[in-house]
Amino acid sequence: MVAGSAKVKNKNGIHLRLAGELVKAATKFRSHITVTKDAQEVDAKSILGVAGLGAECGAELMFRVSGEDEREALAYLVDLVDNEFAKETN
Amino acid sequence: MAKPKAPAKETTLNGIPASPGIAFGEAFVINVDDVPVSEEHIAADRVDAEIEKFLAALAKTERELQKLVNSLEEEIGEEHGKILDSHRMILRDELVRNDTIKMIKERRVNAAFALTLVLEKVLTTFAAIKDEYLKERAEDIRDVRRRVIRNLAGQKVEGLSGLRKKAIVVAKNLTPSDTAGLNKKYAIAFITDTGGSTSHAAILARSQGIPAVVGLDDVSRRVKQGDQLIVDGVTGQVILHPTPETVSMYREVQARYRELEKELLTLRDYPAVTLDGHQIELSANIETPDEVEGVMTQGARGIGLFRTEYFFITRDTLPGEEEQYRYYASVVKRMQSDPVIIRTLDVGGDKIARWVGDHTEANPFMGWRGIRFTLARKDIFKTQLRAIFRAAAHGNVKIMFPMVTVLEEVLLAKSICEEVKDDLKRQRYQIGEKAEIGVMIETPAAVAIADHLAREVDFFSIGTNDLIQYSLAVDRGNAKVSYLYDGLHPSILRLLRDTVAAAHKNKIWVGICGEMPGDIHGALLLLGLGLDEFSAASYLIPTIKKIVRSVTYDETRSLVRKALAMGTAREIRESIDRYIHEKRPELKEFVPEAAS
Numbered sequence: 221m222v223a224g225s226a227k228v229k230n231k232n233g234i235h236l237r238l239a240g241e242l243v244k245a246a247t248k249f250r251s252h253i254t255v256t257k258d259a260q261e262v263d264a265k266s267i268l269g270v271a272g273l274g275a276e277c278g279a280e281l282m283f284r285v286s287g288e289d290e291r292e293a294l295a296y297l298v299d300l301v302d303n304e305f306a307k308e309t310n
Numbered sequence: 311m312a313k314p315k316a317p318a319k320e321t322t323l324n325g326i327p328a329s330p331g332i333a334f335g336e337a338f339v340i341n342v343d344d345v346p347v348s349e350e351h352i353a354a355d356r357v358d359a360e361i362e363k364f365l366a367a368l369a370k371t372e373r374e375l376q377k378l379v380n381s382l383e384e385e386i387g388e389e390h391g392k393i394l395d396s397h398r399m400i401l402r403d404e405l406v407r408n409d410t411i412k413m414i415k416e417r418r419v420n421a422a423f424a425l426t427l428v429l430e431k432v433l434t435t436f437a438a439i440k441d442e443y444l445k446e447r448a449e450d451i452r453d454v455r456r457r458v459i460r461n462l463a464g465q466k467v468e469g470l471s472g473l474r475k476k477a478i479v480v481a482k483n484l485t486p487s488d489t490a491g492l493n494k495k496y497a498i499a500f501i502t503d504t505g506g507s508t509s510h511a512a513i514l515a516r517s518q519g520i521p522a523v524v525g526l527d528d529v530s531r532r533v534k535q536g537d538q539l540i541v542d543g544v545t546g547q548v549i550l551h552p553t554p555e556t557v558s559m560y561r562e563v564q565a566r567y568r569e570l571e572k573e574l575l576t577l578r579d580y581p582a583v584t585l586d587g588h589q590i591e592l593s594a595n596i597e598t599p600d601e602v603e604g605v606m607t608q609g610a611r612g613i614g615l616f617r618t619e620y621f622f623i624t625r626d627t628l629p630g631e632e633e634q635y636r637y638y639a640s641v642v643k644r645m646q647s648d649p650v651i652i653r654t655l656d657v658g659g660d661k662i663a664r665w666v667g668d669h670t671e672a673n674p675f676m677g678w679r680g681i682r683f684t685l686a687r688k689d690i691f692k693t694q695l696r697a698i699f700r701a702a703a704h705g706n707v708k709i710m711f712p713m714v715t716v717l718e719e720v721l722l723a724k725s726i727c728e729e730v731k732d733d734l735k736r737q738r739y740q741i742g743e744k745a746e747i748g749v750m751i752e753t754p755a756a757v758a759i760a761d762h763l764a765r766e767v768d769f770f771s772i773g774t775n776d777l778i779q780y781s782l783a784v785d786r787g788n789a790k791v792s793y794l795y796d797g798l799h800p801s802i803l804r805l806l807r808d809t810v811a812a813a814h815k816n817k818i819w820v821g822i823c824g825e826m827p828g829d830i831h832g833a834l835l836l837l838g839l840g841l842d843e844f845s846a847a848s849y850l851i852p853t854i855k856k857i858v859r860s861v862t863y864d865e866t867r868s869l870v871r872k873a874l875a876m877g878t879a880r881e882i883r884e885s886i887d888r889y890i891h892e893k894r895p896e897l898k899e900f901v902p903e904a905a906s
Contacts, residue, residue: 231627236447240396267399268406268432271447274439309627 221286222294226301228279230308238305239271245300251287253297264297318537318551323526325501327546328512330849331521331571332564333499334557337537338477339530340484347459350420360414364421367461372401374457400454405432422462429455473497478539482530484511494518499541501548503530513600515543516849519607523548570899574852578609582844582855584837588863591843592855593649595823599640604848609855612649612706614771614845615823616641618694619657628690634697642705649706651771651845652698653750655690656680656712675779680713680750685722695730702742710748710771715755720766723747751820752776757805760812770813771845774824774832778802797826798879803835807874810840821845830900831886833857835873838866853900860897865889 228234234242246253246264253264257279262269264283275281281301285294352360375398400406406428413424429451436448473479473492478499498520500511505524515522521543533539533550540549540560544567549556582592593614594605598621605613621629621637629637642650658671658679671677684691698709711723724747734741749756749763752773756763764770778797779786786795796802813820821843826832828850836844837858844854869889873882890897 232443233441235444236396236450240399243399263404266403266405267396268403268451271444272432272435272439274436274441274444276441276444309629309633 221284222290223282223284224294224298225280225282226298228275228277228281228301229306231277232308233276233279234270234273234281234301234305236267236271238308239267241305242270242297242300243267245297246293249285249287249289249293249296251285251290251293253293254284256282256284320553320556321532321550323529323532323548323550325523325526325529325546325548326505327522327543328505328524329500329515329520329522330543331499331519332543332560332567333478333521333539333541334560334564335476335478335498335539337480337533337535337539338473339533339535340479340481347422347426349423352414352418352420354418357415357418360421361411363462364410364414364425367421367458368401368407370461371454371457372398374461375401397450397454400451401458422459425455425458425462478541480530480533480539481511484514499539499543500524501526501529501539501541503527513598516601516604566899571852574856575609577852577855577859578607580609580855580859581611582858584858584861584863584866586862586864588837590837590841590858591649591821592851592858593651593821593843593845594848594851595845596641596848599637599644601848602641602644605645605851608848608851610848610851612651613641613645614649614651614821614843616650616652618653618655622655623657628693631693631697631700634694635700638698638701638707639704642701642707645705647706649708651708651710651748652701653710653712654681654694654698655684657683675785681711681719681723682713684711685719688726691723691726692730695727696734699727699731699734699741699743699745700739702745703740704742707742708746708748708769710750710769712750712773713752713776714749714763715753717759717762717766720749720763724766750823751809752780754781754805757809760809761816764812764816764818767818769818770809770820771843772806772809772820772822772824772841774802774822774826777805777824778826781805796879797829797832798835798873798882800874800877800879800882803839803870803873803882806836806839806841807870814840819843827854829902830857830890830897831883834861834866834886834889835870835882837861837863838868838870840867857897857900860894865893 230238243265254261255264255270255273257273257275260273262273264270283294283297375394379394379398406425409428410421410424413419413427414421417424433448433451436445436451439445473496476496476498478501479497480501482503483505484500484502497518500515500520500522502511502524503526505511512522512524521541523541523543523546526548529548538551540552540556542548542560552560581589583589591612592610593612594608594610595615595617596602596605596613597617621634638652656679658674658677678686698707701707709727711720714720727747731741731743746768748767748769748771750773751757751760751770753776760770774797778795781801782794782796782799784791784794786792810820819842822836822841823845825846827836827844827846833844833854834857846854869886872885876882876885887901890901
């Protein structure tokens, strides 16, 4: 298993559309992936789980990934939240 | 006690006119209430069938959403489609699928009830979210639940896809998701509780050419399915349960309106030229790129005022250069070689709090707004100017600055333009280097120094709404003094005369953008004053063109000469009415009936 964290930087946090994009990205990988925010851990492949975290701007997300493509998956997801989502305008 | 058969009382509701025209018909109220769900026990041998039913409802809902996504992306762009795409992902969520199936099996309950319980659990998580914006996403989950449950119940999904005959659509608010399933030939008008003239309902109505009234408070609760309504998109009135007398009165108004509209549209491809050959430019004011289509169908020859603040204030972060460039360029490209006058950001202190920190002003109209704001926030100003000069490479763009009161502001703004152009050229961008630079004349101070301003710019555009407000010291939103707000006040005519004289003496053109040309008295005087360009809301264009084409320049000049010698707005108005009555009776229909 590998783990890594990312910070939410866009103004409105992980709202439904972004949760959807995160889930879409996570489902591309075979590994089992969870996201944790403040001790609440959810399946990264469930949009309701991810949106239900209520990850606001400034929140720290911890990804835990285990499986054959875990390294790739972790790097991809951390970059998505840290860099791609940061470009969002809302 | 009223008998059930007694006709309901006629009621007039006042809202904001959002798209002109008059419509009669039955109400089609969009119902967004939840379907009640009750717990039902499922026999052991029916469990599999119930699960099948559940999966079928999910599949059906998904197909519905897919259809909506497609039509939305086509209609208004990818961004909106993506929202509904996330609704589809909710449907596919393992949690929804597996937990609901598990619950149907284990507790032997009906699918609708099981789904409600499962999503209730999710919604509890959302209720605990502190961030208000993220918390509101729970609405999306409810929206999806509503769709699935309606499909389980075999009910038609609410929304406009249920509209099968011509009716007036009544709703709390119309979102793109609501109107995506709409068969447009059945909607004859929109009326909504909320919204302004730039809400989705308003824009869609204008593009469809049907009337709309918005901001009617609680109309969606007051009006019942099938109620008779009259919608007057010109005045913003909606009449509920009209009496036969009211109906026949409005039939006449409608017939007149239709005839006029037909006649006016025949003028679409003709220039705005007087009987004796004096031609003016007739252009339209817009707030968003969606309105460009309306500009062209109404026969305007350009955009005389492209307000840019709407793009800024409807979002939470400042738009970047690329985004602004694409936004402006989309308008410029569609207008081809016709002029597009882009006004730089004209926001007041009250609207910019989120970028500049808490900022309240006792008197925003006399405060930090227009060019005062952009010169203080050069970062915002330069980004906007870069985007505009780049967009200018695609057509005929002119730039103007709002709220100018001193010459230094113009000099400074011009030097920033030069700086921006140099930077862009160094960075090898294609730019519209020759874009004309103008100023808005909307304060008495600007009129008084118009000769100095005219030497520094390529054109003037007079903003009559603000000029009237600042000159007469009247807030027209204040009911106690709004009667004083009058564009025919002799002081306004003198200010206009002086502005035109200063412009023409310095060989620059001068236009007007504001509501004044939309009124026949205003239009005739502005024509006679020698304005080179009129810019007004696009739906007013055909009327103004008709007026211009029905008179001679000479007549209007003599109207102005007489008006300038008069001491009151009332005398001026009466003298114009007399002229219309005696010389141009065919224009009588444009004179408002209750002229004050």
